[in-house]
Amino acid sequence: GENVEQHPSTLSVQEGDSAVIKCTYSDSASNYFPWYKQELGKGPQLIIDIRSNVGEKKDQRIAVTLNKTAKHFSLHITETQPEDSAVYFCAAMDTGRRALTFGSGTRLQVQP
Amino acid sequence: KAGVTQTPRYLIKTRGQQVTLSCSPISGHRSVSWYQQTPGQGLQFLFEYFSETQRNKGNFPGRFSGRQFSNSRSEMNVSTLELGDSALYLCASSLFLAGESEAFFGQGTRLTVV
Numbered sequence: 114g115e116n117v118e119q120h121p122s123t124l125s126v127q128e129g130d131s132a133v134i135k136c137t138y139s140d141s142a143s144n145y146f147p148w149y150k151q152e153l154g155k156g157p158q159l160i161i162d163i164r165s166n167v168g169e170k171k172d173q174r175i176a177v178t179l180n181k182t183a184k185h186f187s188l189h190i191t192e193t194q195p196e197d198s199a200v201y202f203c204a205a206m207d208t209g210r211r212a213l214t215f216g217s218g219t220r221l222q223v224q225p
Numbered sequence: 226k227a228g229v230t231q232t233p234r235y236l237i238k239t240r241g242q243q244v245t246l247s248c249s250p251i252s253g254h255r256s257v258s259w260y261q262q263t264p265g266q267g268l269q270f271l272f273e274y275f276s277e278t279q280r281n282k283g284n285f286p287g288r289f290s291g292r293q294f295s296n297s298r299s300e301m302n303v304s305t306l307e308l309g310d311s312a313l314y315l316c317a318s319s320l321f322l323a324g325e326s327e328a329f330f331g332q333g334t335r336l337t338v339v
Contacts, residue, residue, distance in 0.1 A: 147327075211281050211323045212283060213323070214270070
């Protein structure tokens with residue numbers, strides 16, 4: 114089955130700096146890659162996603178890049194703010210099997 | 226519009242008992258997926274229901290089961306509870322099959338087995 118590895122497990126940045134979280138996946142059939150933000154006591158919230166026919170996608174301060182050859186994808190957050198502090202999860206899905214496989218999560222702390 | 230609603234938010238059960246958790250998806254959404262979240266194993270897929278049919282199942286024992294009703298509301302049941310079943314159980318609803326449209330998660334039900 115699919116295996117998703119996520120790094121780093123914790124990340125501390127100063128407000129205004131950029132943050133990068135990286136994930137690798139094992140199943141070449143995976144073709145949908147969402148990123149979720151989970152705040153304490155809440156369920157994961159989709160912040161951006163990318164499909165395998167696209168190499169990069171941006172939404173304001175957030176961007177995701179995908180390298181299908183190397184089987185890795187990354188989340189980039191620019192101009193970080195304290196409210197960006199949360200746990201971020203990457204995931205991969207083979208839309209034929211339709212089961213999301215999640216990474217282990219990255220705890221992001223943005224220091225004011 | 227209202228989000229995904231999971232009830233109850235918290236549950237404490239004793240080993241050997243059974244439990245039923247409920248998920249009401251966003252109005253119009255037809256797919257409901259269930260996930261288990263634990264500190265040790267992270268987020269793991271349990272199953273997906275679409276139009277009252279189980280479409281996919283993760284690697285969990287048969288003690289974990291679910292169903293979906295005609296109004297798309299879903300329930301999951303865990304029988305013969307074990308201490309290791311303590312977790313946050315999350316459901317996610319999608320307009321179409323999972324992966325074909327955005328999945329919206331509920332706040333989860335935190336189950337503690339003592």
